[in-house]
Amino acid sequence: MQKAFTLVQQKFDFIIPLGCLAHTLHLLCNDILKCKSAGTFMATVVDIVKTIKNTQVLNALLEKIKSERNCNVSLKFPCKIRWGSYLQCLESLLDCKDSHQILSFHGEAKATLTKKMKTRLLDEAVFWVRVEQISNISKPIVSWITILESNDCNIHKVYKAFSEIENKLVDLLPQSSLSASEESCILVKLKSRKANSIRTIHYAATLLDPSTQGHFLTKEEQVDGMEFIHSLCVNMKADVVNVMKDLANYRSKEDLWGKKFIWISVETMNPVTWWRGLCGTTALSKVAVRILTAPVTSTATERSFSTFSWIHSKKRNRLTTSRAGKITYLSHNWKLMQKQNSSQGQQDNQRKYSKDVSLSEVPACSSSMQVVHAENRSFKRKLSSSSSNDEDETDSEACEEVTYVESDNETSENE
Known part of the structure; x- marks a missing residue:
């Protein structure tokens, strides 16, 4: 992959090849599970979940116990190609902990559950502690996968994501049951993934994030980010002098950026909207929008492929490529519009409901x-x-x- 990126950059210097960050973090989760102790323990957990879900008697008993205890969480089976599925498996096991322990005592489960499985489900000191430890280690990685795989522009969050994951792993790994060599191996893998994923465009995006202005970047990284902005200006054939002047004023909060109203809504507004709406008259805004709208994952493409598979199916296989592409475009963007307007629709329904209530409360004289x-x-x-x-x-x-x-x-x- 990295060699392919290098070849593309050598031939087309105006193209910036970027990898899928969600897939990179998923590979980091797999690196943790490849450790001997974590992989062996996860295999034990998967064996327990598989036994319960694939056995009709155990599954029926567990559902009955959960209904009596008002537990609506179902066991999740992990999938290697599904991001964060191992964390979902561990969390579903933890949420149903009491139900699983009651199941191990049930008379009808004696013939199906092995003695080792019963011992592990009742082991509060080792088994459930390790389940919680591995869950806590995987949680910051999976949470950032969820954030980055959305349809929003999140390139300015990539550097922060790796920094937070590294800080949390440094704190959580010594508290786990992993050996010292495994802990160091995980941290080395994290640094390697970060080095292959972070590029100068991420430094520039972090600099152009108005909420942070790249204050946690090192001096070398700040210089690399500014150099990338300069090179992008040259490729865009923009006014380099005015762009660099705006960049200096933006960082020092002078000229337009010296006004207080510009910074009031920084924490609640998307950086792209901030640059387009409040700073759209500056020369730097076009460069900032170009950088901040760069995709960080391939999930949007995967979603469009999923939509296409529903449209061009076995029953509708005579659609032409252009017709299927147009229908996919309409369907995919219609979903995005519906999701975007859902919050506004909820507000309208609340207003309509309050209006109906006020009308129903009018006295009978009307x-x-x-x-x-x-x-x-x-x-x-x-x-x-x-x-x-x-x-x-x-x-x-x-x-x-x-x-x-x-x-x-x-x-x-x-x-």
Whole structure:
């Protein structure tokens, strides 16, 4: 992969090859499980989960016990190609801990559960402690996989992700049951993955993140990030002098960036929106948007492939490539629009619900007022249809009707 990146850069200097960060972090989880002690223990956990899920009697008993204890968590079976599935397996086992221990005592489970499995499920000092340890080690990695695989622009978070993972692993690994050599091996693997993933564009994106401005970067990394911005300006044929001047003012908070209103919404606003909306008049904004919108994972492409597989199926295999591509484009972007507007729809529903509640709380006199308006309309119709000789009689009758309704209105108000 790295050799392919080098060849691409040599031939096309304006292309910046980037690897999938979610896949890289998934490989880091696999590096942890490749350690002898962690891999052996995880195989034991998978064996227990597999035995329970594949045995009808045990699965039925466990579901009955969980329903009695109001536990709605189901056991998750890990998959090698699914990101974070091993953590989901460990967490599902921990959430159903009491139910599994009750299952080991159940009379109908004696013939199916082996003695070793019962001993492990009842072992509070070793088995469940190690389950929690490995879960805690994997949790920061999987949480960052979830963040980076979203459809948002997250390239400015990549450097922070590796820094947080490294700090947490340094704190958690000594507390685990892994040997010293395994701990050092995991940290070496982490540094190797980080070196292959982090590039100068990530330093530049971290510098252009207004919430941090790259304050946790080293001096060398800051210089590399600024050098990348300069080289990108040259490739974009932008005004290099004004861009570098804006970069200096941005870092020192002068000129436009010296105004307080610019920095008020930094913590709650996406950096791309911040640069486009508040700093769109500057020469640096186009370069910043170009850098901050670079993809960090291939998950969006994988999602589009999944959508395409539903559209161009065995039953619809006569679709042309262009027609299938257009339908995929519409379907995929329709899902994104629905997800984006879901929060706005919830707010609208809340407003509609509050409006309905307010209408239902109106006093009963409003219904009588509607009757008054209806009688007035009937009164006008009678006037138009009646002769001039009968106007006085019709008028008196209508007035009597209106007076009668108004008296009802007063009665309801008194009530």
